[in-house]
Amino acid sequence: MINSGLHVPVFFPAGLKTLGSFATISISVVMYHRSMRSFQTDKNQMTWTSSLVYFLWNFLLIAPRVAAIALFASTLPLGMIAVHFICLWLALIFWAWRQETDFMDSPCGEWLYRATIALIWYFSWFNVSQGGSRRRSIIYHSMIAVDIMLLLGLWWWWRHSDQDPSIFGMPALAVFISVGGSYTVGIMVMIAYYKILHPNKTA
Secondary structure, three states: OOOOHHHHHHHHHHHHHHHHHHHHHHHHHHHHHHOOOOHHOOOOOOOOHHHHHHHHHHHHHHHHHHHHHHHHHHOOOOHHHHHHHHHHHHHHHHHHHHOOOOOOOOOOHHHHHHHHHHHHHOOOOOOOOOOOHHHHHHHHHHHHHHHHHHHHHHHHHHHOOOOOOEOOOEEHHHHHHHHHHHHHHHHHHHHHHHHHHHHHHHH
């Protein structure tokens, strides 16, 4: 085999695939949101500029959320991520119940709906009840930000007991800063979207 002498960082192929997966999820969220608005005649439609920014802030929020969970699950015992998921999922079900959702014809169907919503909320936020969503969004993103820092902190602490504290060839510190910084930037882009590019602002 001929050795070309070129060294491709370990992060490049794996990281590219990971970023592609996050982008696909974010595109799906954008298309869902655009479709929902197109079917509701009382809602202002999204422009392509607002859709692009909507994609960007979802990407910057979903990617670090999934990355933090993956890092936590890849290092710590499997039982710990199961406990983490169940505890947070139950708390999110309770929160959905507190928002008095009423979309199903039966109580069992409504609880199944709330359980499904809580599963989605474990990764990404969307409003499920009437009225302004600002306060609920602030509560959700504050809670998830704390959770991400908790997961990263536990991963950092556990990883430093290893002789090679790196992931995909990147130093653990760079990963920690990238994941935490991405969520922070995502929040800032989301605020800019609602302040400037939300359909109610651009109509």
